[in-house]
Every structure is written in structure tokens, then in C-alpha cells.
Amino acid sequence: MNEQSTSTGTPLVKRGLAEMLKGGVIMDVVNPEQAKIAEDAGAVAVMALERVPADIRVDGGVARMSDPEMIEGIQEICTIPVMAKARIGHFVEAQILESLGVDYVDESEVLTPADETHHIDKWAFKVPFVCGATNLGEALRRISEGACMIRSKGEAGTGDVVQAVRHLRTITGDIKKLTQADAPELFEWAKQLQAPLPLVQEIAQTGQLPVPLFCAGGLATPADAALAMQLGADAVFVGSGIFKSADPAPRARAIVEATTNYNDPAILAKVSRGLGAPMTGIGMDELGDLKFEDRGW
């Protein structure tokens, strides 16, 4: 058979993995034991990190990329994709993660930013990137830098879903408005959003982002996951919400079931039963000054 050359690291290949994660739950894990629990519970991927956001919040100090040894320990035990976080703008951490063969890099506001002006040039990598966003303009700037998946930032480590809801609604609400705008209004939208005009025009046509939109930041219960899905998320990240709860394995499993059956209240009621205490959490109004969502430009 006549065969042509093969290409790796293309936009289609990078976005393709995000397509495969749709309808699934990506879980934060800090060691191989938790990774095993996550995979057993039906996670579609794990995020390998040294401390979950709730602990980063409590500990303070500088939060950086995880130790490669720890990431490799999780890669060895998992058959599902393994993601890891790099600091905003820290392209060398991203280079290291790519060389480890992680399946997705999260350029994450949960870690302490390394650059106060520039995000990573994500087109320069074969490994795909996910980035957080609080609004459509931020999402489009990240996509123009090469992000292959956008997630709401929410407010990680709080167990409070309110910011994730705000960010999702802001992004999807503005997309709806774009589809109603005429050509001169789209020029103005591009200025307001501080985003490239061709991307704004494309979204006005298609009514959706050119990459999948996932929800992250503060999800703690099966109902939270279903809420995100009903609000238009393609999949969910659950960070501290699983392993900071009283009984992680059944909660993880229940959140997986809820993400698939997000439109079925009877199933949601069934899987929400008897899960023990969720993470205690911190309400947004008692949070103080450390807001991860303000990081990123």
C-alpha cells in the first residue's frame, strides 16, 4: 500500500486528545496510590502534582513544577493519560515535562507565576497544553498562544464552585453574544476582549471555542460536576475535592457517574448517596487576598 509521511505534534493531534477526554473526569493526584484509586474509579486522566491546591493555599510559599521522579512514579502505575503543571511563562518547566512524556501540560495559575507578562509559546511544543481562563478574552489569548484545551480557572483549592460557574457563564455568555454581532461589532468585540480578530470572527460563525472547554476550580461533589456539564463544559477537573474528602474512592466514582449522567437527576441522586463528608473548603467570601484566578494575563 502507498503510504505517506506521518506527522506528530500537529494541532489536530494535540486537540485530538482533548476530544478523547470529553465527558470525563480528570483528577488531581499526589502519589501513585492516589493515581491507582483515580484510575480504578474511572478517571480519564490524572494531574500529577506534589500538593493539591488546598494544601498549596495553606502552605504558602512558592509553588513549582513537581519533582520528575514523582511524575514518573505516577506514569509507571497509570495506563490513562498523565498531565502535569508548569508555572505560567516557565517554558523550561514545560520542556522538562515534555521530555518526561507527560500527555498534557497545564500552564497553571495554581503554581506561582514565573513571568508577569508572557505566557508560554505553546506552538513550540509537541505536547499539548491546557490553560485556565476567567473570560472569553483570556481564553482566546491562550488559544492564540497555542493552547489546545481551555478550562475555567474557578478558584482552586476552595471546594467552592461559585467562581467556576462565574467563569463558565462568562465565557459561554459572551460566545452567545458574538453569534448575534454584525461585522463592525465584531471589530469592537476583538478590541474589548483583547483577542485576535480572526478568532473572534470564527467563534461568531461557529458559536463555540475552536478547542474543548473544560471546567475546573472548586468542584467537590457529583452535583458540582453535573452543574458544570449542564452549563456547557465538555469535561471536568476535580482537584482537592476528591482526596481532601473523607472517603475518596467512592466520591471519585460517583463524580465519574455524575459527569456521564449529568442530565439525569434520578441517577445523580443515586450516586450522591452516602459519600461521607466532602472537603470542608473555604468560601470565596472568607478567602482573603490569595486568589489564583487573578494570575494570568
Added chain:
Amino acid sequence: MTVGVLALQGAFQAHIDKLNELGAEAVEVKRPEHLEGVDALVMPGGESTTMSMLLESSELFDPIAERIDDGMAVFGTCAGLILLATDIEDGRPDQRSFGRLDIAVQRNGYGRQVESFETDIATTVTDESVHAVFIRAPKIVRLGSDVEVLAEARGDAVLVRSGNALGAGFHPELSKSTAIHRLFLDSVYN
């Protein structure tokens, strides 16, 4: 004629869009009652371990197996191919499959995501070249004698057929090519 697309997790919407583009009615299958009125079934890409677990908890596994036994045409891509294979290498011990294609597959057989690739392939079923996207794809490492190879890439079988089951290691739903979905729909119409 209605094609069901298993919608427990993964790239099911891309399959629905592709089937609609070809004029077929496509519906999501999440629960046993959704199988009623479905003439064929697509199993999409995604995480096969997640889908295997959700097939059990949704009580879909046995009804789907019965329908395939009754002759329903079924098409699996990537994770869907794994769900149709008789043997899964590097799978989880509790991972179930329908075993309708007598092949052994190695999960993530081409490596991690940075090794994922796209390429044009030739097939025995159409003259046109098919653009094939492989995402952490399963590799077919053993072929049963009754399994027909319809396309190869990098020296491995990547599109196979046996009886009413069609399987692809790649993602025809992610590229502009429609040839593979047309091949499946032809088998349903005839």
C-alpha cells in the same frame, strides 16, 4: 434508519456530527432503553477503562452484547476498537470487552501523546486516500484468521472487519475524510 453512538465518555459528538453530515440519523446511547430503535452502534474513542466501567454501571454491556449477537452492525474507533477486541494487552484485569474482533490489541501501542500522529493511508475499500489521526492509539498485535485487514499504517493493520464488526485504531471522526463512515453506513443499509 438510526445509528446509535455510545455516549458514556469520549469523542461521541464528533461521530454524531460525521454521521449527520452523511445524512444518517444519529442518537446518543447512555442507557439500555436508548438501544431500542437503534439499527447500528458506533463505539467512539475515549478512555477504554472508563468506558468499560460505565458500560457495567449503566447496565448497557449485556444488552449491547445481545444486539451484536443478533447481527447489529457495530463500529469501534480507538477505545471502541479495544472494546471489540478479544484480547487486550496491558489492560486492566477488570476491563471487559465484547470480543467480536479476533485480534489482540496493545493499549497505547504507539507510545504516549507526544508520539501520537496523523498520516494518509490507503485502504482496500476505496480509491481515495484516507486521512487518519492516531491518538495514544491501540496497536493491533495479533490477527485472527477470519479478520479482514482493510488498511495498514506503519506496517500494522489499522482498519479491520469481521462479520458485523468494523474496527479502526485511528479516528475517522476527527478528519475531513468521510470514507470510513460511508463504509460503515453501507454495511448497515445492505
